[in-house]
Amino acid sequence: MALKWWLSASALLSSMTILLVLGFLLQSSWPLIQQQGATFIVGTEWYPFESLYGMLPAFIGTVWSVTLALLIALPCGVAAAILCAELLPPRLRSTVRFAMELMAGVPSVVYGLLGMWLLLPLLESQLNLLTGRTLLAAGLLLALMILPTIMVLSEDAIRAVRQSQRETAKNLGIGWDATLWRVLLPQAWPGIRVATLLATGRAMGETVAVMLVVGSIDRIPEPFYNFLQPAQTLTSRIGREMAEASVGSLHWAALLFCGLMLATMAVAISLLTHRKVAAV
Amino acid sequence: MNSQHLLARDTISKGIVWLLAVPALLIPTIVLCYIFWQAAPVLDWGFIVGTTDGAGFGVSDGIFAQLLGSLLLAVMACAIAAPFALGTALYYRTYASPRQQRLLTAMFNMLQGIPPIVFGLCGLVVLVNLFAWGVSLISGAVVLAMVVLPLLVLNTLATLERIPHGYTEAGMALGLGNGAIIGRLWLPRSWLNLLTGVLLAMARALSETAPIMFTATVFSGVVWPDSLFSPVTTLQTHIFYLAQESNDPQVISIAWGSAAVLVLLVASLGVLARLLYKLGED
Amino acid sequence: MVADLTQADCLRVPAQSLEKPSSNMEVTALQVEQLGLQLDGKVILQDVSFSLPTSGVTSVIGPSGAGKSSLLRCLNGLLTQWSGTVLVDGADSRQWRGGWDRLRRHVGLIAQKPVVFDASIRANVCFGIHGWRQRRRADELVEISLRQAALWDEVKDRLDAPAATLSVGQQQRLCIARAVAIKPAILLLDEPTASLDPRSKQLVEQSMQRLARDIPLLCVTHDLEQAQRLAGRTIFMCDGRVIEEGESNQLFSQPECIETREFLRWSVCDCN
Numbered sequence: 001m002a003l004k005w006w007l008s009a010s011a012l013l014s015s016m017t018i019l020l021v022l023g024f025l026l027q028s029s030w031p032l033i034q035q036q037g038a039t040f041i042v043g044t045e046w047y048p049f050e051s052l053y054g055m056l057p058a059f060i061g062t063v064w065s066v067t068l069a070l071l072i073a074l075p076c077g078v079a080a081a082i083l084c085a086e087l088l089p090p091r092l093r094s095t096v097r098f099a100m101e102l103m104a105g106v107p108s109v110v111y112g113l114l115g116m117w118l119l120l121p122l123l124e125s126q127l128n129l130l131t132g133r134t135l136l137a138a139g140l141l142l143a144l145m146i147l148p149t150i151m152v153l154s155e156d157a158i159r160a161v162r163q164s165q166r167e168t169a170k171n172l173g174i175g176w177d178a179t180l181w182r183v184l185l186p187q188a189w190p191g192i193r194v195a196t197l198l199a200t201g202r203a204m205g206e207t208v209a210v211m212l213v214v215g216s217i218d219r220i221p222e223p224f225y226n227f228l229q230p231a232q233t234l235t236s237r238i239g240r241e242m243a244e245a246s247v248g249s250l251h252w253a254a255l256l257f258c259g260l261m262l263a264t265m266a267v268a269i270s271l272l273t274h275r276k277v278a279a280v
Numbered sequence: 281m282n283s284q285h286l287l288a289r290d291t292i293s294k295g296i297v298w299l300l301a302v303p304a305l306l307i308p309t310i311v312l313c314y315i316f317w318q319a320a321p322v323l324d325w326g327f328i329v330g331t332t333d334g335a336g337f338g339v340s341d342g343i344f345a346q347l348l349g350s351l352l353l354a355v356m357a358c359a360i361a362a363p364f365a366l367g368t369a370l371y372y373r374t375y376a377s378p379r380q381q382r383l384l385t386a387m388f389n390m391l392q393g394i395p396p397i398v399f400g401l402c403g404l405v406v407l408v409n410l411f412a413w414g415v416s417l418i419s420g421a422v423v424l425a426m427v428v429l430p431l432l433v434l435n436t437l438a439t440l441e442r443i444p445h446g447y448t449e450a451g452m453a454l455g456l457g458n459g460a461i462i463g464r465l466w467l468p469r470s471w472l473n474l475l476t477g478v479l480l481a482m483a484r485a486l487s488e489t490a491p492i493m494f495t496a497t498v499f500s501g502v503v504w505p506d507s508l509f510s511p512v513t514t515l516q517t518h519i520f521y522l523a524q525e526s527n528d529p530q531v532i533s534i535a536w537g538s539a540a541v542l543v544l545l546v547a548s549l550g551v552l553a554r555l556l557y558k559l560g561e562d
Numbered sequence: 563m564v565a566d567l568t569q570a571d572c573l574r575v576p577a578q579s580l581e582k583p584s585s586n587m588e589v590t591a592l593q594v595e596q597l598g599l600q601l602d603g604k605v606i607l608q609d610v611s612f613s614l615p616t617s618g619v620t621s622v623i624g625p626s627g628a629g630k631s632s633l634l635r636c637l638n639g640l641l642t643q644w645s646g647t648v649l650v651d652g653a654d655s656r657q658w659r660g661g662w663d664r665l666r667r668h669v670g671l672i673a674q675k676p677v678v679f680d681a682s683i684r685a686n687v688c689f690g691i692h693g694w695r696q697r698r699r700a701d702e703l704v705e706i707s708l709r710q711a712a713l714w715d716e717v718k719d720r721l722d723a724p725a726a727t728l729s730v731g732q733q734q735r736l737c738i739a740r741a742v743a744i745k746p747a748i749l750l751l752d753e754p755t756a757s758l759d760p761r762s763k764q765l766v767e768q769s770m771q772r773l774a775r776d777i778p779l780l781c782v783t784h785d786l787e788q789a790q791r792l793a794g795r796t797i798f799m800c801d802g803r804v805i806e807e808g809e810s811n812q813l814f815s816q817p818e819c820i821e822t823r824e825f826l827r828w829s830v831c832d833c834n
Contacts, residue, residue: 008375015387024406079300107488107543108489108490110315113519147304172670172744175663205398207395207396259398263398287660
């Protein structure tokens with residue numbers, strides 16, 4: 001009886017966690033929604049002292065940095081996975097893979113340190129920028145962080161393609177190139193898709209590393225595709241300002257709303273992941 | 281289509297793969313080496329066991345307090361999360377209806393995707409302020425427990441799934457109840473793999489910074505927390521503050537040193553987990 | 563550079579067909595001389611020599627572990643660490659113009675278990691054709707190939723259905739159609755009916771005999787009755803060596819070697 005009680009209680013409690021998290025975030029950011037309606041969500045101005053809490057700049061910053069990271073990390077990561085799964089000798093392969101698994105576990109704050117003291121000076125000197133703290137820096141750093149994840153999961157997916165399929169393609173003599181595009185990648189695609197979605201989630205929610213390099217300036221890049229300007233992401237805003245906001249103030253509520261936006265986006269991504277996996 | 285053309289296509293494709301993949305494999309390696317190269321000047325035994333008094337902004341002796349704080353938080357987080365994770369996974373395998381199973385899976389997949397900082401925010405709202413626990417060890421541990429919970433649950437589920445069905449059926453045929461099946465069949469068989477999961481969760485807890493930034497840590501001045509309700513210092517936040525606040529190269533080399541120690545710690549947990557996993561496989 | 567290539571092409575293509583043995587020799591599509599193979603220090607094949615005529619079925623029989631499958635994999639270059647000479651249409655397979663991939667388009671191989679790609683039936687038949695435009699315009703070829711594999715009537719109404727929905731027997735015939743679609747000059751079959759039901763087996767055999775009118779087939783089988791039904795020639799292998807080779811009728815009715823007699827009678831072979 002005690003056993004059943006323990007099991008049921010822990011199942012109930014741990015599955016409630018997500019609802020509790022979302023609930024508390026909504027409840028704490030409610031004052032802001034009540035006072036300003038939903039308009040602040042698409043507002044472009046964020047000046048806490050004037051009670052302007054436009055979410056758009058940080059949202060765009062988040063989308064931009066994640067997109068940049070994916071644009072870099074996805075081709076490179078999948079190529080590394082292909083190299084590892086198809087072209088390297090088995091012994092080298094397991095070494096490389098193990099190294100990548102370790103890299104995937106490197107704490108994000110270490111990447112932050114790297115970004116701040118290796119990447120920023122490099123960017124400043126190479127691109128002649130006033131400050132290296134830009135969307136580009138955030139994108140590059142995030143790319144470095146999610147690359148091992150994409151590589152390891154994509155490699156799993158590629159290696160899961162049955163050997164008989166490779167051999168049959170070989171028997172038809174269609175060549176390495178066609179085998180890759182017409183046999184391996186289509187079959188590994190569900191796995192690569194999941195890897196990408198997971199990496200997107202991770203890049204989106206990354207805080208300390210991004211906050212050290214993104215510049216934390218609340219404005220939409222001008223023009224909007226200019227990634228050589230300082231910007232702000234949802235996470236870096238929370239990280240920067242949470243300690244300054246007084247408990248219960250509108251500013252506090254606005255920051256919690258940023259958290260709610262992040263959580264909602266994360267839930268959306270995981271629903272997407274889940275649905276796609278189930279559909280395959 | 282002639283064969284030269286075909287061969288050329290293969291060569292080009294392979295070339296592109298190498299071109300994209302080599303930086304992808306080399307840059308992380310170089311970066312890792314760079315960390316240790318930067319850390320080398322400060323890394324010695326005194327650095328690890330020394331304590332800093334805080335007045336010197338991290339410049340003085342060592343990072344013992346931070347190391348201790350990190351480990352304490354990680355161990356506590358796992359200690360809090362593990363019983364829940366085990367209970368949940370066992371519930372999934374024993375009592376849950378297929379509907380509940382689907383629901384639980386969906387919940388934990390979602391929970392796993394939630395950015396750690398969101399848990400930090402919740403901890404700040406609920407634990408630090410609502411429960412008035414303050415910025416403390418216990419707040420941080422609970423927040424980290426939430427962060428590692430989905431990892432532990434999914435890991436435990438995967439472990440339980442690997443137990444052959446016939447094994448369980450043999451137990452049921454003997455008339456064993458759920459308690460006996462869990463206690464006498466499942467746990468003895470898979471405890472090594474469960475431990476692997478806990479180690480991985482610890483590695484994860486050690487590498488998180490954002491969730492404990494507002495809930496558990498202060499920059500310095502604490503060596504050993506007096507109680508559950510006093511704040512701690514950790515390696516992660518130490519690196520963060522040093523990187524952010526200082527321009528002094530000497531201070532930054534302390535940050536590199538701490539980063540190297542943290543990376544080594546997390547990596548060795550990963551290696552240990554891998555070894556244990558292999559041991560459990562046999 | 564371009565001129566060079568074209569010239570080489572022009573020179574080489576007739577050269578290959580010219581190298582076909584002239585009238586004073588027996589006409590062969592495939593000639594194997596002293597083929598040997600070692601894998602991980604273990605001798606798999608030794609001193610294997612035989613030849614295939616330009617059409618007809620040649621069956622390879624022998625106990626399991628005799629190296630029959632390995633032989634096929636050497637012939638189409640899936641295994642390359644063998645020694646000896648393999649002449650395909652008179653040209654050395656190691657020096658094949660365009661490399662192994664090109665050779666494998668010339669020497670098709672059907673595996674024991676059917677392997678279909680995760681695509682429609684039509685796409686599977688066209689899988690070996692180069693270029694998506696050519697694949698799109700291959701309707702006629704698809705029909706011909708499927709007819710040759712005795713599958714057309716069963717699938718003509720659902721060419722766009724996933725290939726995985728076919729039965730195993732149909733999948734195997736699909737594999738044959740897929741191999742035939744790239745017009746190989748020689749077809750190797752590795753126990754093509756081993757995992758099939760009797761009806762599918764019959765259809766596959768029919769299709770093989772139809773194909774054998776135009777091209778040579780080398781069919782590994784463990785089914786002695788099948789080898790007899792397929793007629794043509796039979797090669798008996800044991801322990802990596804060719805023990806006896808001849809017309810099927812001859813070999814089955816009056817085997818010369820004692821090992822062959824033993825094998826035909828007891829299905830065991832002791833050739834050491």
